[in-house]
Amino acid sequence: MFDPSTVRLTVTGPVEGPTTLRDGENVVIRPVRDDDREGLREFVAGVSDGALARRYFGAVRPERVLESILAGAHDPDGLSLVMESRSDGRPRLVALAEYRRDGPTSPGAEAAFLVTESYQGRGCATLLLERLARAAVGHGIVFLHAIVLSENFAMVDVFRGCGLPLEERWGTDALHFRIYLPIGGGAVPRPLAAGTSSGRIVAR
Numbered sequence: 440m441f442d443p444s445t446v447r448l449t450v451t452g453p454v455e456g457p458t459t460l461r462d463g464e465n466v467v468i469r470p471v472r473d474d475d476r477e478g479l480r481e482f483v484a485g486v487s488d489g490a491l492a493r494r495y496f497g498a499v500r501p502e503r504v505l506e507s508i509l510a511g512a513h514d515p516d517g518l519s520l521v522m523e524s525r526s527d528g529r530p531r532l533v534a535l536a537e538y539r540r541d542g543p544t545s546p547g548a549e550a551a552f553l554v555t556e557s558y559q560g561r562g563c564a565t566l567l568l569e570r571l572a573r574a575a576v577g578h579g580i581v582f583l584h585a586i587v588l589s590e591n592f593a594m595v596d597v598f599r600g601c602g603l604p605l606e607e608r609w610g611t612d613a614l615h616f617r618i619y620l621p622i623g624g625g626a627v628p629r630p631l632a633a634g635t636s637s638g639r640i641v642a643r
């Protein structure tokens with residue numbers, strides 16, 4: 440039985456704007472802009488090959504990752520958010536979260552996250568999931584889904600820890616998550632009949 444008191448995210452509120460990491464650092468969450476190419480290039484270059492492989496399900500060239508992020512940012516049925524830090528005196532992109540709706544009126548959207556190494560474990564993905572969820576609710580999306588490699592404990596923890604109703608099922612080497620969003624101003628979500636959510640946001 441779903442218990443609304445366990446929800447750790449505030450699904451009503453602004454999508455973009457300032458927020459604070461667990462350790463007190465102030466950051467800004469905002470949509471990817473056309474002038475982010477160089478900032479995103481630097482961000483991708485700062486992410487380890489292992490992290491990129493967990494995100495894109497295998498080895499991938501940074502240039503393809505960059506093009507995939509920029510293309511995704513122009514998807515009218517999607518949203519790409521970045522987290523910007525000024526900890527070293529200039530704006531620097533430290534995390535990215537994206538969703539792509541399965542179709543213009545589909546109930547589901549695929550979500551994915553990428554956080555630069557030095558910002559992992561500081562709550563970035565959790566904060567970004569909250570902002571993605573706010574935007575998705577505003578667009579009538581019922582659930583976010585994601586495929587997570589089974590050894591990706593951090594991502595599994597973010598989804599399991601968010602407190603929203605979840606469906607999990609095993610694929611061959613990965614977990615398939617569905618996270619049901621509050622609808623109608625915070626009403627308890629009602630899971631749809633189980634279906635397949637096999638799409639992946641990948642860098643082709």
Ligand SMILES: CC(C)(COP(=O)(O)OP(=O)(O)OC[C@H]1O[C@@H](n2cnc3c(N)ncnc32)[C@H](O)[C@@H]1OP(=O)(O)O)[C@@H](O)C(=O)NCCC(=O)NCCS
Nearest residue numbers: 490493552553554559560561562563564565592593594596
């Ligand atoms: C997965 C990822 C997005 C998580 O981002 P993050 O900002 O570090 O996540 P958060 O700090 O919000 O939360 C991480 C949670 O996992 C836990 N965690 C972090 N690293 C962990 C690890 N190696 N093993 C187990 N748990 C871990 C944290 O304790 C935290 O749990 P808590 O909220 O109960 O304290 C980030 O590690 C990343 O970019 N990984 C590479 C790309 C990727 O895997 N993307 C996901 C594909 S959809």
